[in-house]
Amino acid sequence: MKTTKTFSCSLGELATRLGATLVGDGERRVSGLATLSDAGPDDISFLANKAYLKYLPATRAAAVLLHPAHVADCPVARLELDNPYLAYAELSRLFDPMAMPQEAGVHPSAMVAEDVSLGANVRIEAQAVVERGAVLGDDVVIGPGSVIGADSSLGAGSRLYANVTVYHGVTIGERAILHSGCVIGADGFGFAHDGARWHKIAQLGGVIIGDEVEVGSCSSIDRGALGDTLIGDDVKIDSQVQIAHNVQIGAHSALAGCVGIAGSTRVGRHCMLGGGVGLSGHLTICDGVQVTGMSLVTNSITEPGVYSSGTGAMQNALWRKNAVRFKQLDDIAKRLSRLERDARQS
Template sequence: MTHASHHFTLADIARHLDVDFEGDAEQPIRGLATLKEAASDQVAFLANRAYLKDLATTQAAAVLLHPEHGKNCPVPRLEMANPYLGYAKLSQLFDPLPARDITGIHPTAVVAKSVVMGEGVSVQAHAVIEAGVMLGERVVVGAGSVIGADSVIGDETRLHANVTVSHGIVVGKRVILQSGCVIGGDGFGFAHDGAGWHKIAQLGGVVLGDDVEVGSCSSIDRGALGDTVIGNDVKIDSQVQIAHNVSIGDHSALAGCVGIAGSTKVGKHCMLGGGVGLSGHLTICDGVQVTGMSLVTNSIHEPGVYSSGTGAMHNTQWRKNAVRFKQLDEIAKRLSRLEKSYRSE
């Protein structure tokens, strides 16, 4: 259940969504909630048929839903073809975070004299901003965050607490960097001389496009020579690892614990499920969806849905199958011999 100090009327909500409604235009709306938990001054939404059972008994002031469910709604309804998108738009109205922003530089922040700031910037406690940094208008630098030398941060971008943006990084407009993420750490580059490892200096940077979000404790490594590039409107979940010189196309989304090895190129409008791994130096074309926990070791040149591995099963069955997996090569050879023998008869 959401709680916020924002007060709107039902008419305000409908106007914001550009939809018609039936009911009391002056009905106060003070938040959002689920169908089951909504109070008489909250808006609920129905975007998943699994929750249709809660519609008949909801106490919400109004429900945001698809027109096909409108006749079953016992309270005022806000009909949209994509109710989940409507919920996303309403959530922004009730988000209390922007109201807490205080423009200006906190006295405990350390900001180099050469830093250039646009209007309405907020630099919170104990942040560090190094020489040559450029901050656009209404940028928020959260408490304890660090921005390395010569980086550029676009308008209306927000760094939550304890974000690290390394030196020479370019971050676009309206980007959200969640706590603990690291943008521009060294890529994993080492040369082996037969006895030990020699570090390769990572000389590239990272470029994040506009409207990107990076989840908490995710890492996007700087390039070895060229830049690691994240396109516009890319959404990256928590605990994702993106290695040096990876590129990700516009509007792609990566769920938690995705790992992408160096120099792999992911196209536009791709979706990688939780725990997906991509090997290095691959090309993934536009419009590819890879389901959770899959390992991709070859390039993908046709859009579609791809999977690897096997789903969970009872351990007894899995152990039997594991034995059979080891026998597949011999079974294939035996089948080939039988086919040759059959054709020769």
């Protein structure tokens, strides 16, 4: 699938912008971004993964972003750089039709409290609700059906897509992106049990989200019980992620889909949690930790590195045999300890 043609630029201009070495006609203009196999003569493409090298010789693109190691197979103009995937990321934003300037204003069907503070060029779309005391910075976009609770604030350049819910007392930094269906600031899971029934604990804290944070669709970030739930700058959160009350996530960390983090856990900076990872509550994960998909972390991690748990998929018959052996590990370990002790004594 090609991008919608909303942007046009010469190859020379792109090379300067990306810091790339251009081999080809600098006056040639491109107006789309596409894959190697889909690109036409008005498109620019990229090669960032060697798995797609087989498509390079036959590409019809006007030019290709690639690493110098792959220039021999390129039949068209090229922009050479060390990190073509990073360059592709920048190009994608240039060709993004949603990044085009949109008309500011408040839709007639939106409900905005009288004391709301609106910055310059704010856009509030149909059926959105902005409650009392909210503050929206310059160039904020509130999508249709979204709700901004009382005394919450959004920094300049932030965007909420349709049907996002931001509860009361939430602070969101600049250039944040919140996708449809995500909920920021709902009550954390706090209850006390008297032996017969549960009693709700009021969640009195808030949520503070830093600059350039992105939250995927249908993800939830709960408000703190007393202090705040904290999400650092440049954190990227995928869809269907659950972040419980009083969790702290350090800057530049990334969480893939279906991650679940229990209450009061602290995740360091530059951490990456794979899809389906679960973190138990009240843990500390140091900076620079990567946890691979479907892992369960039940103890704090104090050394950076890559961590995994669980077992990979295998044929069911073999898995059933191994599952039986898992239950025997404790007995096997005790027998081994006795054998080692006897060997030392003999």
